[in-house]
Amino acid sequence: MAEPLHIALGLTDEEFAMIRSVLQRDPNDLELAMYSVMWSEHCSYKSSRVHLRRLPTEGPSVIMGPGENAGVIDVGDGFALAIRMESHNHPSAIEPYQGAATGVGGILRDIFTVGARPVALLDSLWMGPQNDPKSRWIFKGVVSGISGYGNAVGVPTVGGETHFEEKFGYNPLVNVAAIGIAPKEHLIKAAATGAGNLVVLLGAPTGRDGIGGVSILASTGFGGESDSSKRPSVQVGDPFEEKKLIELCLDLLRSDLLVGIQDLGGAGLSCATSETAAKGGSSMDIYLDKVPRRESCMEPFEVMISESQERMLAIVHPSNLDKVLALAEHWEVQASVVGEVKDPERWLDGKVRGILRVYDHRDGELLAEVPAGSLADEAPLYDRERREPEGWKRKLQDAPSVDSVTEDVLNDLLKTTFDPSTVYRQYDHQLFLNTIVGPGEDAALLRIGAPGVGRVERSFGVSVDGNPRWCVVHPRRGAAATVVESVMNIACVGAKAVALVDCLNFGNPTHPEVMWQLSESIDGVAEACEALGVAVVGGNVSLYNEANGVDIDPTPTVTTVGLSNIPSLPVPSLARSSVGSSLYLIGESCETLSGSAFAFDFLNSDGGNLFTFDYDKVTRLRDTAIELFEHADAYGVETLHNVSSGGVLDAVREISASSRVGCVLYRDKLTVMDLLGEKPDRLLVTTTSDTELEALLLGKGLSFVRIGYFDGGDVLFA
Amino acid sequence: MDKAVGVVVFPGTNCEHDVVEALVDLGVPHRLIWHRETDLMDLECVIIPGGFAHGDYLRPGAIAKFSPVMKAVSSFATSGRSVLGICNGFQVLTEAKLLEGALQKNAGLSFICDVVECEVASRNSPVTSSLELGEKLRLPINHFEGNYTCAEDDLKRLLDEDRIILRYVDNPNGSIGDIAAICNKDRNIVGMMPHPERAMSDLLGSSSGRKILASLLERSAVLS
Numbered sequence: 001m002a003e004p005l006h007i008a009l010g011l012t013d014e015e016f017a018m019i020r021s022v023l024q025r026d027p028n029d030l031e032l033a034m035y036s037v038m039w040s041e042h043c044s045y046k047s048s049r050v051h052l053r054r055l056p057t058e059g060p061s062v063i064m065g066p067g068e069n070a071g072v073i074d075v076g077d078g079f080a081l082a083i084r085m086e087s088h089n090h091p092s093a094i095e096p097y098q099g100a101a102t103g104v105g106g107i108l109r110d111i112f113t114v115g116a117r118p119v120a121l122l123d124s125l126w127m128g129p130q131n132d133p134k135s136r137w138i139f140k141g142v143v144s145g146i147s148g149y150g151n152a153v154g155v156p157t158v159g160g161e162t163h164f165e166e167k168f169g170y171n172p173l174v175n176v177a178a179i180g181i182a183p184k185e186h187l188i189k190a191a192a193t194g195a196g197n198l199v200v201l202l203g204a205p206t207g208r209d210g211i212g213g214v215s216i217l218a219s220t221g222f223g224g225e226s227d228s229s230k231r232p233s234v235q236v237g238d239p240f241e242e243k244k245l246i247e248l249c250l251d252l253l254r255s256d257l258l259v260g261i262q263d264l265g266g267a268g269l270s271c272a273t274s275e276t277a278a279k280g281g282s283s284m285d286i287y288l289d290k291v292p293r294r295e296s297c298m299e300p301f302e303v304m305i306s307e308s309q310e311r312m313l314a315i316v317h318p319s320n321l322d323k324v325l326a327l328a329e330h331w332e333v334q335a336s337v338v339g340e341v342k343d344p345e346r347w348l349d350g351k352v353r354g355i356l357r358v359y360d361h362r363d364g365e366l367l368a369e370v371p372a373g374s375l376a377d378e379a380p381l382y383d384r385e386r387r388e389p390e391g392w393k394r395k396l397q398d399a400p401s402v403d404s405v406t407e408d409v410l411n412d413l414l415k416t417t418f419d420p421s422t423v424y425r426q427y428d429h430q431l432f433l434n435t436i437v438g439p440g441e442d443a444a445l446l447r448i449g450a451p452g453v454g455r456v457e458r459s460f461g462v463s464v465d466g467n468p469r470w471c472v473v474h475p476r477r478g479a480a481a482t483v484v485e486s487v488m489n490i491a492c493v494g495a496k497a498v499a500l501v502d503c504l505n506f507g508n509p510t511h512p513e514v515m516w517q518l519s520e521s522i523d524g525v526a527e528a529c530e531a532l533g534v535a536v537v538g539g540n541v542s543l544y545n546e547a548n549g550v551d552i553d554p555t556p557t558v559t560t561v562g563l564s565n566i567p568s569l570p571v572p573s574l575a576r577s578s579v580g581s582s583l584y585l586i587g588e589s590c591e592t593l594s595g596s597a598f599a600f601d602f603l604n605s606d607g608g609n610l611f612t613f614d615y616d617k618v619t620r621l622r623d624t625a626i627e628l629f630e631h632a633d634a635y636g637v638e639t640l641h642n643v644s645s646g647g648v649l650d651a652v653r654e655i656s657a658s659s660r661v662g663c664v665l666y667r668d669k670l671t672v673m674d675l676l677g678e679k680p681d682r683l684l685v686t687t688t689s690d691t692e693l694e695a696l697l698l699g700k701g702l703s704f705v706r707i708g709y710f711d712g713g714d715v716l717f718a
Numbered sequence: 719m720d721k722a723v724g725v726v727v728f729p730g731t732n733c734e735h736d737v738v739e740a741l742v743d744l745g746v747p748h749r750l751i752w753h754r755e756t757d758l759m760d761l762e763c764v765i766i767p768g769g770f771a772h773g774d775y776l777r778p779g780a781i782a783k784f785s786p787v788m789k790a791v792s793s794f795a796t797s798g799r800s801v802l803g804i805c806n807g808f809q810v811l812t813e814a815k816l817l818e819g820a821l822q823k824n825a826g827l828s829f830i831c832d833v834v835e836c837e838v839a840s841r842n843s844p845v846t847s848s849l850e851l852g853e854k855l856r857l858p859i860n861h862f863e864g865n866y867t868c869a870e871d872d873l874k875r876l877l878d879e880d881r882i883i884l885r886y887v888d889n890p891n892g893s894i895g896d897i898a899a900i901c902n903k904d905r906n907i908v909g910m911m912p913h914p915e916r917a918m919s920d921l922l923g924s925s926s927g928r929k930i931l932a933s934l935l936e937r938s939a940v941l942s
Contacts, residue, residue, distance in 0.1 A: 152774065426831070428829075433918070
């Protein structure tokens with residue numbers, strides 16, 4: 001006997017029973033399809049939501065927090081910054097170019113859905129080793145996809161990170177973040193209100209691409225021969241269509257012609273209609289014959305769950321319809337009235353609710369009738385079983401040994417290098433004339449301004465960071481360290497962190513060890529954010545990152561933003577370190593190799609315990625970095641560089657590669673753990689004014705060592 | 719109304735606001751020209767900015783040349799006033815046959831966003847008249863199809879008529895003769911791959927572009 005449809009669609013028997021109790025009857029196939037996508041892990045956060053509540057989401061500058069399309073913070077003078085981050089791991093594994101491209105497209109729609117013009121993209125890539133042909137294919141496709149879509153849609157990619165690690169060969173991580181700027185008065189929420197208002201679908205016609213992307217792709221793991229058969233579930237992006245859509249939507253908002261607006265992403269029309277209706281407390285009728293199609297003979301369920309890209313749903317007062325259609329025509333974007341907002345009604349359970357009804361055409365056959373909120377907000381929440389991995393505590397005692405680290409090994413390490421400019425040179429990182437500090441540095445620093453929005457004489461720093469090695473060693477400490485690194489990175493461009501969004505990449509949530517990692521990591525993010533005054537204003541959870549039954553290492557990535565003044569020239573940068581300048585290491589010394597790239601790659605060890613932080617010292621170091629950046633001239637600062645992945649050794653190599661000046665390191669001032677350990681609350685500073693710098697650091701009560709000077713063409717030990 | 723500079727916008731153009739910001743910086747009146755407009759005669763100068771006109775579908779500029787505004791740009795140029803195509807604008811001008819040659823994919827077959835050094839190869843053009851011959855400029859580039867190529871006799875004409883106006887010092891994209899910018903025979907239509915509007919301030923890395931745009935605007939008598 002064939003399995004029941006709800007099982008084939010990824011719903012459990014218990015979930016099917018819940019749907020029956022909401023509808024007080026069996027759902028039909030269309031309704032079942034709508035529930036299956038809306039109640040998927042990807043859309044409903046059903047396994048993570050009970051834990052996400054522990055994140056600190058409040059702060060004095062927070063305007064919109066989690067639950068909206070993007071987090072929004074106040075940057076003063078009537079301006080707001082919107083920020084959002086999402087994973088596109090699964091589609092990128094199947095079809096790297098389109099997977100990454102549509103990741104970019106989707107995240108941009110989230111930004112202009114809240115009324116902000118997207119001004120920056122960043123990405124965090126964890127890829128398989130490049131000696132493996134499949135991993136090379138994935139990496140090349142992903143970078144081309146980000147480049148191809150981001151450049152053409154006209155949003156600069158200003159920063160990011162690229163890492164290679166054996167465990168990401170089959171399930172790479174592609175996390176994309178976007179930032180937008182808006183006048184505060186143009187911020188808008190995705191709510192459908194006002195009976196009689198019209199539901200207008202803008203953008204590309206609907207096709208069969210991306211059917212079940214959220215349930216088939218994003219909410220299951222990989223393994224076996226059938227992966228390539230999932231390719232039709234990957235959406236196809238068109239940056240030209242999206243560019244026109246951005247201009248149209250911002251024009252509609254500027255002209256005050258919209259009641260509400262929502263993007264169509266995962267779960268397509270089912271999601272956009274049910275979410276806006278639920279948020280507005282309204283009913284909504286949808287007429288499927290009015291939805292423009294790319295293909296003929298599409299089934300109603302295909303129209304309702306298709307994830308065709310570059311579409312937006314606008315709620316429009318009838319008196320404004322002509323103006324909306326005229327602007328759409330001007331921007332050469334298709335616009336169709338596909339439904340109407342209605343008053344809420346009494347549902348079968350006696351409660352007054354917003355009902356979503358899908359008709360084949362107006363006054364035609366009723367194809368689906370469900371409470372909008374039951375789709376959007378009432379997926380079952382699971383507090384899944386959590387369990388510490390077996391032997392984890394024992395492993396914490398098993399610290400990687402430094403015994404095998406000979407001077408020859410250290411000297412060899414000085415030579416290995418990956419040049420990130422091969423990636424970021426493929427991204428437009430200059431558009432909109434905001435980029436003061438671009439890719440290749442610890443963080444990007446951008447002026448706050450955007451076409452059609454204006455400028456304020458201030459800037460913001462932004463960095464994206466993640467580290468599965470730290471987090472597999474100790475999920476809680478590793479996640480906290482990820483936040484510390486991100487906060488320190490933006491401090492190195494003079495910005496004080498105020499908010500972040502996270503992207504939680506984990507394995508299969510039905511594995512208790514994965515749920516433990518997720519829960520612990522969330523606590524780690526929360527701990528560091530609370531200690532450093534950073535609000536979590538949004539996030540995304542990507543589960544089922546597994547291949548052939550093996551879960552990825554836990555990888556919470558964060559995109560952190562902070563505000564700063566416009567710096568005076570010359571701005572410190574890696575490239576500016578010059579012959580004769582001194583190199584200082586500031587901060588407490590690192591006492592472990594645990595979690596380091598060196599321990600993983602050379603010692604094959606993921607044991608030992610991770611470093612912890614004295615947040616009072618982290619705060620002082622952060623403030624000192626900001627002061628050194630702002631008053632670089634007074635302290636002779638040429639370069640500020642945070643130590644993290646790859647330790648002091650990698651950090652020095654990066655400065656040397658960028659400045660094209662060699663560096664002589666005093667070996668006796670540096671332990672192996674200093675050199676290769678990755679504790680991220682340490683700072684490298686290049687200065688021409690030793691006395692002034694030392695006086696400042698003494699005054700701040702920070703530890704420091706002069707570890708070398710710049711000279712010659714190579715990094716070497718003395 | 720003051721004589722203004724027009725900035726052409728096709729669907730998919732994305733550098734128009736940056737060009738406008740540069741013009742505002744230089745204190746010049748301007749207006750955006752939507753690609754369906756056909757009357758440019760109130761303008762003194764037209765700039766076709768960078769981006770992806772019509773999505774660059776088929777080929778960069780291949781569809782843009784059919785936009786109604788391009789006929790107007792052609793008549794505008796015939797009247798002797800200046801036209802500058804930047805990046806995608808250069809590609810559009812070659813597709814429209816207002817400049818010879820073509821921009822093919824970069825030699826490395828990958829998109830390049832960087833800041834490169836260029837040198838002034840001729841002062842006899844609207845954009846280089848106030849620069850020195852051989853003067854070095856640091857200019858941003860941002861293109862996939864920036865590799866200039868042309869027929870041998872076209873190249874000979876470009877050389878003989880002193881119409882190569884900027885050359886790359888360290889050729890990033892394989893362009894024949896290190897060509898970064900050329901002008902037409904009447905010396906009023908210029909195409910350049912580098913983005914002068916992105917080089918208006920040392921805070922953003924370079925202010926070399928200021929001299930290029932200032933030259934153009936002085937020549938067009940919108941800036942004195």
